[in-house]
Structures are given as C-alpha cells and as structure tokens.
Amino acid sequence: MTKLSKTDVLGLLQEHGAVVSGHFRLANGLHSPVYLQTALVLQYPHVANKIAKALAAYFPQTIDVVISPGTASLVLGQEVARVKKCRAIFAERNEGMMGFRRDFKLERGEKALIVEDVLTTGRLTGEIVALATAYGVRIVGVGAIVDRSIAGLSLNVPVRTLVTYPLQVSPPDSCAQCAAKVPISEIGKSTTSAFGATEE
DSSP, X not given: OOOOOHHHHHHHHHHTTOEEEEEEEOTTSOEEEEEXXXXXXXXXXXXXXXXXXXXXXXXXXXXXXXXEESGGGHHHHHHHHHHHTXXXXXXXXXXXXXXXXXXXXXXXXXXXXXXXXXXXXXXXXXXXXHHHHHTTOEEEEEEXXXXXXXXXXXXXXXXXXXXEOOOOOBOGGGOHHHXXXXXXXOTTSSEEETTSOEEO
C-alpha cells in the first residue's frame, strides 16, 4: 500500500522523535520553538521507502531523474528514484551558488522531480528549479514530506507534500524565548522532543 494519511505521516515523525522542541534560529534569521529533524525517520530504510512510495504516488508520470537539494534530502531522493526506477542526483552549494558536482549531468528534455524533506520558505528549492530549468529540463513538480511554509510557495511548478505543519516563527526582537533568556538550541545536539523523548 502506497497511500499514507496525514495522521500516518505525523505518527511516523512523532514515533521517531523527529518533531523537536527547543529554541531554534532558522536559516532566514527567524526563531522557532519547533524543528523537524526528518533524518531521524529516514535513517530507517524500510520507513524511508514507505514514505518515498507515498510521495512518488503523487507523480504518476515517467520521471528521468530525481534531484535532491543537498544532502538533507538525499536519502529520500534516492528512495523516490528507486520507486520511479530512475537515477537520483543532488545539488551542492559551492561559492554561494547551488550547482552539480561529481560529474552529475542533466540532458535537455529530461523530466525531473525535485524531492525535499521539508519545505519552509522554498528559497533553496526555487534555486534548484532555476538550475535545472537552465539545463533545459522539464520540472514535473516538487515533492516533500512536510510543508512548513507560512506563505505561498512561488515555485511555478506543482508542489505535493504528505503533510502540512505550519511553522511557528518570530523575529528575534519579538521572540518570547529570547525575552525569557532561553538559550539557542543547537540542531543535532541533545534536545527534548516535542513529545517527551530525549534525543542524542
């Protein structure tokens, strides 16, 4: 069975401690009390494959290549490509620009699916859309486990996600945790799960 309900997906995230509470500084400078560490779910191949099958079902057309924007979504991209029986590549940032290294290539006219773990602002994904389009590739869509965006994603391609989990954010000058002098949490360090578990 490839279909996962939103409840199923949230259950997997919660079960594996992937919804983490703390005081996080996001890449865009905003602060949030919740961080999604999807790597904790994707470290289990059988679970990653189940999620990949559900995501791939949103894109029934033939795909030539799955593109992952960086290493965070690499595992998921690989699993989606396995389901779609196509190749998987990933982009990397080099001197401030996203690009392909390791002799990865795209051919004009190929159909590409961009796979992310979490969509927040869509800025990085937008860079990948522009990068692939510059090669003459047709982007059939963007797939992700979670949509955390609080504003519309201006990607100009179909976006399909398994679950929506709106981001709780605030600027530093109006952050309640900053006012309470709660230290910034380090992502990947020991933190407390929003559901009570302790992670290393």
